Amino acid sequence: MVTAPRQAWERPSEEGWEDELDRFLADHPDIDTLEVILPDTNGVLRGKWLPGAAIRKVFKEGVALPFALFGLDVWGREVEQTGLHIETGDMDGVCWPIARTLKLVPWAERKTAQVLMSMYDRAGVPFLIDPRHVLARMTDRAAGRGVTATAAFELEFYLFEESEDDWSGPPKPLFSTHLGPARQNMYALSDLESLMPLVDDIRRGADIQGIPADAAVSEAAPGQFELNLHHRRDPLLAADDAVLLRRLVAGVARKHNLKASFMAKPFAEWPGNGMHVHVSLEDGSGNIFADPQAGERRLEHAIAGLLDTMPESLLLYISTFNGFRRMQPGSYAPTSICWGHDNRSVALRVPASRAEASRIEHRIAGADANPYLVLTGVLAGMLEGLEAGREPPPPVEGNAYEKTHKRLTPWMDEAIDAFEESSRMKEAVGAHMHKVLTDIKREELNAFGREISSLERQTYL
Helix, strand or coil: CCCCCCCCCCCCCCCCHHHHHHHHHHHCCCCCEEEEEEECCCCCEEEEEEEHHHHHHHHHHCEEEEHHHHHECCCCCECHHHCCCHHHCCCEEEEEECCCCCEECCCCCCCEEEEEEEEECCCCCECCCCHHHHHHHHHHHHHHCCCEEEEEEEEEEEEEECCCCCCCCCCCECCCCCCCCCCCCCCCHHHHHHCHHHHHHHHHHHHHHCCCEEEEEECCCCCEEEEEECCECCHHHHHHHHHHHHHHHHHHHHHCCEEEECCCCCCCCCCCCEEEEEEEEEECCEECCCCCCCHHHHHHHHHHHHHHHHHHHHHHHCCCCHHHHHCCCCCCCCCECCEEECCCCCCEEECCCCHHHCCEEECCCECCCCHHHHHHHHHHHHHHHHHHCCCCCCCCCCCHHHCCCCECCCCHHHHHHHHHCCHHHHHHHCHHHHHHHHHHHHHHHHHHHCCCCHHHHHHHC
């Protein structure tokens, strides 16, 4: 899986990093702290804090971090079944900065910079259990078939007041204290206006960090919001945007004595948090879904592939025990394997748009999923459909929750089994990631199974 240790670490070739570094240091010579950030298999951000004086060294020599970081569960515990821990000597890989991600951290008290990293072995070979490299491998596969992807994410989250409580009971989101019926207040400008300082700081922070944030809306529950990102003509950059936007929102919220949560389903009675991703494919002539003769047929082939691979790829979109609680009818999340035109009750929505913006909105993922793996699964399904040339079933009209299409499983164990048994998913994410993700998710599920819930004690004690 990795090469033998060498005396010198070989930097992956990437042009222009010296100029980028020089410009940043000329503008910000007084950086106090550097945060190096490595998203793990779950999308949890790992890394180190280094003195600001170490920035140039980080870019020239990389940062040593253990390969085993990609074998941790969501609680940061080693999952021995992955084979990435002490049995290998707990070896270090080398993390190298990703271009254009060296940015200021505007919510930090000290002058701080952050940089997103990716993992390589000592010979400069990508470590293929790093989710970013998994997505890069899929984009290379797409390029080999003559297409590139354009993508953009939408992220939902709740805001809570910071509390000293132990979170043993349901937390109360902002605006949930009211008289009368439950307040949804969808698309309410008043909710955004009441949080103007927070919204302004998020917008300014996005500008400083180069995150292409777009619309902000008040969503379908008290204290729930959505932020949209502009599209990128590079799936890796689109996924970077989603990872860094979650960090930005959480950091700015803390500055305002609030807690931002991207937990997929914090409340049984209110909608969960989704991560929608819009994707189109382009060749040398532009968007292949916009072609006057073949565009609609290609779009439907891509949809057919996504529908066909949906049960076995579900673990890439819903990767947490809590996330499967969104898979209940009426939860504002798609629960069946279907598609439709301009229909928000389906799993795959074709938004109303100009022909050149024709795309698929994939609506299944929870907001806490790993964006790199989400896009890997989406692209795998689209390429599968284009290669097979199959036709999808008719689009759904009206309320998909009332239709009889096959349901997506609400059970994590069934999703793990389907992913583990899928040769297509093994090919999509690579054999090593396929095993590691299966091992981690099965161990997380076992951990929840060992817990005795308060409902059980109330019922049986």
